[in-house]
Amino acid sequence: MHSAHARRSLRLINDSGAISAASAWLRSLGDTFDLGSELVFRLDLCASELVANIVNYAFDDEAPHTIALDLILEPQSVKLVVADDGREFDPLSLPEPVPPATLEAASLGGLGVHLVRQFAEQVSYERASGRNQVTLAWTRPGRNERGPRTPIRRGIERRRQQAPAFPVQRARLGMVERDERSGLERRALGFISRLELFRDVPYALIEGVLAHCAQRDYPDEYIVLSPGMHNDHVALVIEGRLRVHLEDPAREPSLSGVSFIGRGECAGELSIIDGEPASAWVVAEPGTRLLLIDAHTFFSELLPLPQVARNLLRLMAGRMRRANQQTVEQVRASMLLERLQSELRTAREIQSGMLPMRSPMFAEHPEIECEASIQQAQEIGGDFFDAFFIDEHRVFVAIGDVCGKGMPAALLMMRTLTTLRAEAARKQGQKGHLERVMERTNRKLALNNERMLFASLFIALLDTRSGSLRYANAGHLRPVLLRTRHTPALLKVPRNPIAGIDPTIDYSLGETQLGPGDLLVLYTDGVTEALNGRGELYGEQRLLATLAGVCGAPGAIEAVRQSMQQFCAGRSPSDDVTLLALRYNGPA
């Protein structure tokens, strides 16, 4: 890499580690920018001497201070600026040391500054705003002076930069990451003192440490950590958000068991504390930028600060508490869900068990042919049908649909069905019997109906001696009547409202005469409102067309089911699909 212009910065705390850190940083930059071994030696020597002087002599107090190093690369020159806020000291003011004449006399005072002056090509000093600033400059070695270069595989380098690795492995202990921040970005780090981890910690204390920690931008949905991965960094979220999955997000895309680590929070501190590999998936959401503090820096430079240690304990206590709560809630929810599911299974079994699911339904009555089919949707639905002889000659048929799904619908459906059966068996044969059945059923549903659950209902009574069909309707879809040698048509039904709303409604009676071979087909809206892949409804017209020319009750049901299957092309129905076909064969 040979950038004509570049600026890199390092902020250090004035402890003895600063000298080595400065030196490691410069050597790393020397490699990065291909500065050549001689210039790197000079930079290294000068920085070591200046930083050592600052650490040893610049400050009278025990408080931490920041030492700022900036390396400025220009096409023709390399500059190193070293600044501190210690006591005023101009290295140029020292007289040239007189070489000691004998070993015994050698005192070595001021030797460091002397070396700096000799190993830098230019030295300047400035005192401004209480800060010492020493600027050293060299001629930048040209490409041809650095000997043969190994070709750089730029494609690979670029790819590596686009997919940053985490944890970031340091090449050597104490080696410093390349600092890729501009001055503006560094100042943006000021918000770090507002992070929980650094609450009440003076920024000056941590600035130097954080300044040489790497910042990384992550591609959207980049998996930062996955279980088993070794982690040796604490990651501070500077921008964006991390998503923590307990299950593999690739296989379990739902957001259950997912928590978030937002701006200002940190990740990875648990695994660097116990040294165990990561235990969850940590995924970067779009626009995520992390500041990575390696374990060594975290333990040796941040954790010794009492406020940081206390904040960390508080953060971890909070996280532990949340985790406990989450676990308890999950266990509770899964127990509840299991119980509900088992109850729903039982309800469905009871519900199905109540319907007359046999085929043919009335083998002992050759005067009719009756066949029914119910295809239940995934969720427990509210469709039902019924068919039974109320006496030797008259068969009662019913079809209905309770609004809603799940347990309430199932319960209402059972209530409706038992009411119908009880009412249909009462005072049979009397005038107005069928209307009374509907009215009583309606009244029973409407009273005590706090949940406002309704049912559409069509009931009919066929006298098998005469073919007389009497029927009542409570807001249900009009059945199809297929008379022999006629095209199928919708039965004319009295328009009365759905059952369960108003207990005072009077239901009117419909009447017609069936001839031998006439077929009545009852159905629920699961048939006509079935959707295909293009979002089209199956509809009444398609139903009528399908029924044209069918013969017999089983044939009618089979024809509709096949036609629907073709129409829906494999889509599973979202509602119950119920059909009941009744053919009058003529008196026995």
Place this chain on the structure above:
Amino acid sequence: MKMDSQPLEGGVTLIRLDGRLDIEGTEALDQPFIYATSTHPAKIAVDLSGVSFLASIGIRTLLSAARGQAARGGRLVMFGAQPMIRRVLQTAGVDQLLTLCDDLESALAALAD
């Protein structure tokens, strides 16, 4: 920073230094090196060819060793310094106080004087 020593013919001890004589290297080296060079009179040849960096703090250590040995009545010479190391020693003005030889042969010759 690594240091090892081996006896050579003629009562000469060869001490080989390897690494950076910066603050860390010097801290690591100081005790064993000063002990090896300053506790008893001897003829010592210090091989600097493995030293890749030298700062003022390292110069102090080298000077102490030479001074300690001189005080004991023995002799310490150095040889094989890389060009930049030699330049630091020259710039510090201590190349006149230390005996700097090009190679082991000339170092041994200097010790035999």
